[in-house]
Amino acid sequence: MKHPPPLGILAELTHRCPLQCPYCSNPLALTKPVAELSTQDWMHVFDQAAALGVLQLHLSGGEPMARTDIFDLVAHAAKMGLYTNLITSAVTLDADKTRRLRDAGLDHVQISIQGVEAARADRVAGMQSAAVKKRAAMRHVTEAGLALTINAVVHRQNLDEVDALIDLALAEGAERIEIAHVQYYGWGLSNRAALLPTRAQTMETTAKVEAARQKHEGRLVIDYVVPDAYAERPKACMGGWGRQVIVVAPDGRAMPCHAADTILQLDFSNVRTRNLADIWSNDAAFNAYRGTDWMPDPCRSCVRREIDWGGCRCQALALTGDASATDPACALSPHRAALNGVEAESTALPPPFRYRKFGG
Numbered sequence: 001m002k003h004p005p006p007l008g009i010l011a012e013l014t015h016r017c018p019l020q021c022p023y024c025s026n027p028l029a030l031t032k033p034v035a036e037l038s039t040q041d042w043m044h045v046f047d048q049a050a051a052l053g054v055l056q057l058h059l060s061g062g063e064p065m066a067r068t069d070i071f072d073l074v075a076h077a078a079k080m081g082l083y084t085n086l087i088t089s090a091v092t093l094d095a096d097k098t099r100r101l102r103d104a105g106l107d108h109v110q111i112s113i114q115g116v117e118a119a120r121a122d123r124v125a126g127m128q129s130a131a132v133k134k135r136a137a138m139r140h141v142t143e144a145g146l147a148l149t150i151n152a153v154v155h156r157q158n159l160d161e162v163d164a165l166i167d168l169a170l171a172e173g174a175e176r177i178e179i180a181h182v183q184y185y186g187w188g189l190s191n192r193a194a195l196l197p198t199r200a201q202t203m204e205t206t207a208k209v210e211a212a213r214q215k216h217e218g219r220l221v222i223d224y225v226v227p228d229a230y231a232e233r234p235k236a237c238m239g240g241w242g243r244q245v246i247v248v249a250p251d252g253r254a255m256p257c258h259a260a261d262t263i264l265q266l267d268f269s270n271v272r273t274r275n276l277a278d279i280w281s282n283d284a285a286f287n288a289y290r291g292t293d294w295m296p297d298p299c300r301s302c303v304r305r306e307i308d309w310g311g312c313r314c315q316a317l318a319l320t321g322d323a324s325a326t327d328p329a330c331a332l333s334p335h336r337a338a339l340n341g342v343e344a345e346s347t348a349l350p351p352p353f354r355y356r357k358f359g360g
C-alpha cells in the first residue's frame with residue numbers, strides 16, 4: 001500500500017437529525033434519506049475498513065440513532081474488530097436502546113451538548129427539551145458501563161458557561177470533554193456573525209480551560225479547539241488531508257474531510273462502486289492535498305509543514321476562493337487579510353440563527 005492506513009473512518013450514516021444546530025458540520029446541501037447507503041452497503045464498508053487496517057469506526061450523522069439498523073451496524077462493526085464510537089445528540093437515547101447498543105458491542109459514546117442552562121441550550125439546538133433528554137442519556141450511558149465523552153461546541157452565545165460545562169462533564173461521570181470553538185465553514189460560516197466570540201472572550205476561555213486542565217488532571221481529559229480567526233498558526237485539519245481519516249457521506253461518497261465537497265473541482269469516488277483501499281491509495285481527491293508536494297510558499301519551505309500539513313483546505317477555499325491557497329488562519333499566509341474585519345462581527349449585535357435544516 002502506498003500510504004499507511006487511516007486510523008479511523010467517520011461513517012455519516014444519515015443527515016436526518018432532530019436538532020438544527022446553526023454550526024452543524026454537515027454540508028449546506030444535506031443528503032436526502034432516499035439516497036442513503038443501505039444496511040448491507042454499510043456493512044460492506046466496515047468489512048473493507050477492517051481489511052484496510054482501520055482501527056476506529058465513528059458512527060455519526062446527522063443523528064446516527066435515526067437509522068433503525070444502528071444496532072445491526074454496531075454488531076457487525078464489532079464483529080469485524082473495529083472500535084466503535086457513537087457520536088450522537090442523544091435526544092432519543094433511552095436506557096433500553098443504550099443497553100442494546102452496549103450488548104451489540106458498542107465501545108464508546110460521545111454526546112453533544114449545546115450548553116448547560118437548558119432554555120439557552122435548547123434555543124441553540126433548535127429543539128425543546130433537548131437539554132433535559134441529553135442529561136438523562138448521559139446517565140444511561142454511564143449506567144450501562146460505556147465510556148462517555150461530552151462534545152461541547154462553544155461560541156459567543158455560550159462561552160460564559162465553559163466552567164459549568166466542565167462541571168457538568170465531571171458530575172455526569174464523563175472521562176473526556178471536547179470543548180471546540182465553532183469551525184467556520186458550511187453552516188458555521190453562514191452563522192459566523194451570530195457565533196464568533198470576541199478575541200478577549202476567546203483568550204479568557206483559553207485561560208479557564210488551561211486552569212481546569214490542571215485542576216482536574218487525572219480525572220477528566222479536556223480537549224480544546226481554538227477558533228482559527230484568532231490563531232497565529234492553523235491546526236492540522238483532520239490530522240492532515242488523506243492521512244488519518246476517511247469520511248463516508250450518507251450517500252457513499254468517500255472524502256478526506258466532512259466539508260471536502262465544498263471544493264467543487266474535486267470528484268469523490270463512491271463506496272458503492274469502488275473499493276475503500278483503492279480510494280484511500282489512488283483516488284485523485286485523496287491525493288490532491290496529501291503530503292507536502294501540493295503546497296505553495298510559504299508552506300513549502302516552512303518548518304511546520306509536516307506538523308499542521310498546511311491547515312484546512314476547506315477554510316482556505318471559503319476565505320480565499322482557492323483551496324490550495326495558504327490557510328489564512330496562518331499569520332504567515334499572504335491571504336491573512338481575508339480575516340480582516342471578521343473580528344468586527346464579534347462585537348456587533350448577533351443576528352438570528354440560520355438553523356440547519358433540509359433545504360435551509
Ligand code: SF4
Pocket residue numbers: 233234298299300302303304305306308309310311326327330331332333
Ligand atoms: Fe503551517 Fe503553512 Fe503557516 Fe507554515 S506557512 S505554519 S506550514 S500554514
Ligand code: FES
Pocket residue numbers: 237238241257258259260311312313314315
Ligand atoms: Fe476540509 Fe479542513 S474541513 S480540510
